[in-house]
Amino acid sequence: MRSTMNSDPLPSIANACARARQIVVVTGAGISAESGLSTFRGPRDALWEKYDPMQLATPEAFERDPELVTRWYDWRRREGLNARPNAGHVALAAIERIVMNRGARFTLLTQNVDRLHHRAGSRNVHELHGSIHVWRCTSTGRELEPPAHPFAEFPPRSPFDPRGLLRPAVVWFGEALSPSALDVARGAMETGDVFFSIGTSSVVFPAAGFVEHAIQRGGTTVELNPNETPISGRVTHSIREAAGAWLPRLASALA
Ligand SMILES: NC(=O)c1ccc[n+]([C@@H]2O[C@H](COP(=O)([O-])OP(=O)(O)OC[C@H]3O[C@@H](n4cnc5c(N)ncnc54)[C@H](O)[C@@H]3O)[C@@H](O)[C@H]2O)c1
Known part of the structure; x- marks a missing residue:
């Protein structure tokens, strides 16, 4: 059931995260927007x-x-x-620590090239599009x-x-993604049971394909983006908020 504007999906998402054996997160440029990028x-x-x-x-x-x-x-x-990592980056790193501490897996696939996830303390980060550094x-x-x-x-x-x-x-348009990052991404997509798409317009492949795959597999899918995207109507929960505002609430709910 998709969340509506009237019900707060946070408890249901926190519950799915607390039970998950593997959480997969794909981030895009939007998560770094609040860092000024x-x-x-x-x-x-x-x-x-x-x-x-x-x-x-x-x-x-x-x-x-x-x-x-x-x-x-x-x-x-x-x-x-x-730029400095913002509250969204920091909350994702905190969520990873919480998930790992209870023995589950957490995989962060980012389209960003800015390394802000690393600087915020995220550990299992895979840069699908390389690094500008x-x-x-x-x-x-x-x-x-x-x-x-x-x-x-x-x-x-x-x-x-x-x-x-x-x-x-x-990785420029028309170039191949790193085979090792793609391998990790494909593996995680097969085993993940909760999937987040955060701050991405979901139009650039292969990351856009990951969310499609997660929707087909039928796990809990969450989109976090202040604006509507092509996948908004198809995920389990589409949350129209800024990453830096909502992710700290999820981290608190899981702590
Ligand atoms: N910071 C970076 O590293 C950076 C910056 C620009 C572009 N890119 C490149 O952009 C390409 C992919 O496009 P994309 O989908 O990542 O970016 P995009 O620019 O296509 O889309 C950004 C999305 O973020 C959303 N958004 C804006 N502010 C947000 C916020 N505060 N919280 C959550 N979402 C927010 C927007 O509504 C939009 O849908 C990749 O190739 C990536 O390498 C990376």
């Missing part, structure tokens, strides 16, 4: 309003204009370094974690090979 499909930062992020997150864009693409990613990297040499494939200050030149030259450039180790 822009989502892809929401209001844009004025600096970039003349660019479409969707047009910058592709191998073709990098080939066409590596300076623009690396400047944009370096700007986002430094925005991420200056790691950059890779286009020639050798070797990776490094750049210092906090901006790169000295754009596009940044690779220190590993004079023919190479550095690019962010994120």
Whole structure:
């Protein structure tokens, strides 16, 4: 039965979590919005309003204009370094500890590249789209974690090979996801009995497919998003709230 605007679904969700043997959570850019980081499909930062992020997150864009693409990613990297995990990230880390302490499993699959889940203390985090805090040499494939200050030149030259450039180790549209992250995700999707989709527009695959799969499997499915998405009408509970407001309530209910 889907929750209605009149009934508070929290007790029922907390009850399902307390009984679950494995909880699976997929997060998207929305969970970091309250940390001040822009989502892809929401209001844009004025600096970039003349660019479409969707047009910058592709191998073709990098080939066409590596300076623009690396400047944009370096700007986002430094925005991420200056941002702090918010109450939603912190509550998810607390929920993971509670679930693990009673011997159940907790798997966090994130589409975010900002590492805020790690910084909030989450342990079993899998970055489906890589990390903006790691950059890779286009020639050798070797990776490094750049210092906090901006790169000295754009596009940044690779220190590993004079023919190479550095690019962010994120998964662009049209590129393959990390096989190991996908393996974890697929395994968790087969065994999880409570599934949360938090702060994602649920239109980017494969993460959008995970929620479809969870709905088909018939476990408890929860969407947390202040706005309606294509899956809102099909999950067990669709909660139209900000992650940073609702997740601490769930953490308290489980503690
Ligand atoms: N912070 C990041 O790492 C970051 C930022 C922008 C985009 N991305 C990339 O975006 C792509 C996938 O899109 P997506 O679905 O993650 O993001 P998206 O931008 O498509 O959707 C964000 C969703 O979050 C919702 N939202 C906004 N504020 C919220 C809040 N406070 N609490 C809960 N939900 C909130 C919005 O209604 C929207 O549905 C991925 O490729 C991801 O790597 C990541």
